[in-house]
Amino acid sequence: MTTQTVLAAAGGVSGGEEVTFWILAPLALIGAIGTVAARNAVHSALWLVLSMLCLGVFYVLQAGPFIGMVQIIVYTGAIMMLFLFVLMLVGRDASDSLIETLRGQRTAAILLGLGFAGLVGGGIYRALEGTTAAGLTQANAEGNVQGIARLLFTKYVFAFELTSALLITAAVGAMVLAHIERRKQDKMDQIATMKARFRPGNYPGPKPGPGVFATSSSVATPARLPDGRLTERSTPDILPVRELTAQETSLKGTEK
Amino acid sequence: MNAVYLAQDPTLADFGKDPWWLVLIKVAFAFVFAVLATLLGVWFERRVVGYMQVRPGPNQVGPMGLLQTLADGLKMAFKEDILPRAADKVVYFFAPTISVICAVTALSVVPFGPMVSIFGHWTPLQVTDVSVAVLVLLACSSMGIYGIVLGGWASGSTYPLLGGLRSSAQMISYEVAMGLSIVAVFMTAGTMSTSGIVAKQGDATQLSLFGTQIPAPGWYAILLLPSFVIFFIATVGETNRAPFDLPEAESELVAGFMTEYSSLKFALFMLSEYVSMVTMSAVTTTLFLGGWRAPWPITLWEGANSGWWPMIWFFGKVIALVFVFVWLRGTLPRLRYDQFMRFGWKVLLPINLVWILVLSGLRSIEDWDTQGKLIAVGVPAGALLLLTLLWPSRKPQPKETVQEQVNNRPHGSFPLPPMDLQVPPSPRTRRVVAEREPANVTAGSESREV
Numbered sequence: 001m002t003t004q005t006v007l008a009a010a011g012g013v014s015g016g017e018e019v020t021f022w023i024l025a026p027l028a029l030i031g032a033i034g035t036v037a038a039r040n041a042v043h044s045a046l047w048l049v050l051s052m053l054c055l056g057v058f059y060v061l062q063a064g065p066f067i068g069m070v071q072i073i074v075y076t077g078a079i080m081m082l083f084l085f086v087l088m089l090v091g092r093d094a095s096d097s098l099i100e101t102l103r104g105q106r107t108a109a110i111l112l113g114l115g116f117a118g119l120v121g122g123g124i125y126r127a128l129e130g131t132t133a134a135g136l137t138q139a140n141a142e143g144n145v146q147g148i149a150r151l152l153f154t155k156y157v158f159a160f161e162l163t164s165a166l167l168i169t170a171a172v173g174a175m176v177l178a179h180i181e182r183r184k185q186d187k188m189d190q191i192a193t194m195k196a197r198f199r200p201g202n203y204p205g206p207k208p209g210p211g212v213f214a215t216s217s218s219v220a221t222p223a224r225l226p227d228g229r230l231t232e233r234s235t236p237d238i239l240p241v242r243e244l245t246a247q248e249t250s251l252k253g254t255e256k
Numbered sequence: 257m258n259a260v261y262l263a264q265d266p267t268l269a270d271f272g273k274d275p276w277w278l279v280l281i282k283v284a285f286a287f288v289f290a291v292l293a294t295l296l297g298v299w300f301e302r303r304v305v306g307y308m309q310v311r312p313g314p315n316q317v318g319p320m321g322l323l324q325t326l327a328d329g330l331k332m333a334f335k336e337d338i339l340p341r342a343a344d345k346v347v348y349f350f351a352p353t354i355s356v357i358c359a360v361t362a363l364s365v366v367p368f369g370p371m372v373s374i375f376g377h378w379t380p381l382q383v384t385d386v387s388v389a390v391l392v393l394l395a396c397s398s399m400g401i402y403g404i405v406l407g408g409w410a411s412g413s414t415y416p417l418l419g420g421l422r423s424s425a426q427m428i429s430y431e432v433a434m435g436l437s438i439v440a441v442f443m444t445a446g447t448m449s450t451s452g453i454v455a456k457q458g459d460a461t462q463l464s465l466f467g468t469q470i471p472a473p474g475w476y477a478i479l480l481l482p483s484f485v486i487f488f489i490a491t492v493g494e495t496n497r498a499p500f501d502l503p504e505a506e507s508e509l510v511a512g513f514m515t516e517y518s519s520l521k522f523a524l525f526m527l528s529e530y531v532s533m534v535t536m537s538a539v540t541t542t543l544f545l546g547g548w549r550a551p552w553p554i555t556l557w558e559g560a561n562s563g564w565w566p567m568i569w570f571f572g573k574v575i576a577l578v579f580v581f582v583w584l585r586g587t588l589p590r591l592r593y594d595q596f597m598r599f600g601w602k603v604l605l606p607i608n609l610v611w612i613l614v615l616s617g618l619r620s621i622e623d624w625d626t627q628g629k630l631i632a633v634g635v636p637a638g639a640l641l642l643l644t645l646l647w648p649s650r651k652p653q654p655k656e657t658v659q660e661q662v663n664n665r666p667h668g669s670f671p672l673p674p675m676d677l678q679v680p681p682s683p684r685t686r687r688v689v690a691e692r693e694p695a696n697v698t699a700g701s702e703s704r705e706v
């Protein structure tokens with residue numbers, strides 16, 4: 001039984017709990033606003049991470065150390081990391097544009113959002129005003145982790161298993177969609193590749209470089225073999241052989 | 257004897273009672289331990305790798321080169337701090353600090369020793385402990401990834417980005433294996449607090465074999481051997497150490513996520529790497545090697561597990577594990593990325609799941625005593641071991657000689673030089689020898705007279 005558990009079970013709000021709350025609550029709020037307001041997708045994800053970390057600490061404060069740590073490990077550590085993974089693959093310059101497609105949409109959204117937050121907050125405040133928390137001591141009687149485990153594997157076991165089945169279905173579905181079936185015979189291993197390379201009639205050495213013994217440095221100029229013949233193997237097949245215009249050969253100014 | 261030892265074991269109720277100055281001392285100790293471990297760890301690694309490669313290693317600064325890391329650190333502080341133009345400035349600045357903070361924070365729940373008296377206060381040698389302390393460790397290591405990933409991304413160039421992406425994929429997959437091996441520890445210990453797990457490894461059950469009482473090993477490294485092996489492999493992957501140092505693979509990615517970093521920011525990344533290596537060794541010691549408890553021959557002395565002595569056993573075990581980290585680096589080549597991923601998902605994970613199934617099966621058989629369980633595990637394991645030892649190996653095919661292979665090649669193959677090729681002496685060499693004038697002749701008496 002941790003000190004936090006004892007503190008929260010006492011009913012009142014202790015000094016340490018209050019200080020932690022007033023430090024982290026603004027941070028969580030800033031994180032939430034930053035998630036929406038940040039233009040860069042990765043920054044947005046990082047603000048969300050801040051928010052989630054604060055939430056994790058709040059869970060610990062509310063005598064739920066297990067759920068708090070799981071929040072940090074699973075959501076912040078694994079799921080947000082996967083988000084970041086995808087965002088980084090998309091590219092770092094993928095910022096949102098600030099041009100409004102619908103006029104006044106942003107103002108309306110802010111007003112409605114504030115109104116909604118006021119309604120929900122006011123409703124919860126009115127509903128819970130004056131009620132005292134009860135049952136925490138019984139719930140954590142044999143330890144927080146043990147209490148959660150008992151509930152998960154007795155009362156809520158069906159819902160728990162159903163959720164896991166749903167998640168596994170999603171994972172398997174994603175795998176099936178992304179999977180490319182290749183038979184074992186179709187795959188060339190190292191030995192087969194080498195045998196094919198040194199097969200009679202195949203030239204195992206590197207291809208002659210383009211422009212060797214040539215008059216131009218263009219990639220499209222075929223190389224000349226030592227006996228003076230031109231070799232087709234030196235130019236890529238997809239390359240159209242053509243002259244470049246002056247505009248094409250000038251510098252484009254794309255370097256940063 | 258046992259009663260004396262049990263009184264030394266801190267329980268969760270012993271935490272949270274220290275005065276503020278004691279907490280400060282403990283926190284400062286953990287931090288200084290982390291920094292000193294880095295200073296000495298770099299030296300230790302370079303000396304050991306040097307010994308393995310038959311060269312002296314750093315030996316100029318200080319006695320036996322002990323101050324080499326300090327000198328390097330000072331030098332690093334005076335280097336130019338480079339900020340790439342394409343970098344994301346804020347994230348680039350914060351990434352190394354995230355790495356270091358997470359690595360050091362994990363040390364706060366590691367028990368260094370039993371209850372001791374510090375200035376009259378009876379307190380456990382551990383900064384703090386909570387009922388989910390092992391999860392705190394996992395959370396720290398999973399948050400530490402952010403430092404590497406963000407550092408790689410914020411540098412704004414290709415190699416660091418690739419390093420960062422590799423690191424995120426690598427750590428997520430090895431964290432799964434790590435978490436699963438901790439599950440076995442939780443199941444056996446029945447608690448998630450680090451001090452509780454150390455205490456559980458202390459009560460050895462007495463086995464009666466042929467009339468004599470033998471204390472059964474209490475360390476989870478022996479009781480849960482598969483979990484221990486998988487956990488240690490996963491920690492090597494988690495700390496980005498060789499052979500799993502793909503995020504900073506210098507032969508492929510220059511220096512991976514830290515390519516663009518220089519000066520103190522680079523030093524912070526170095527610091528976090530070594531601190532996390534030491535932290536992971538300490539965690540492995542705590543979870544599997546009995547924590548601060550003395551190993552067997554020392555336990556014959558009654559005072560081995562009380563007072564300040566256990567810190568020595570703890571540090572000894574940590575140093576031994578750090579040595580294994582260094583040993584791995586000196587021995588194994590880096591894995592290819594796909595091999596690495598396949599190893600994590602297709603080898604470590606299934607073995608771990610099957611092992612947990614077997615373990616829970618064994619635990620659910622309640623009417624067995626410990627001896628019966630040991631026999632149930634030991635006999636099949638021994639039989640399996642004998643079977644693998646005595647399994648007939650496949651008969652080797654008679655190998656073709658090189659000459660036969662050459663003769664069997666089909667017509668039109670790439671021409672090969674004859675196997676008994678005698679390279680004739682170059683005609684040019686002969687000419688040079690023939691044309692060279694004897695040195696002694698011109699230096700004779702005639703030339704001097706002319």
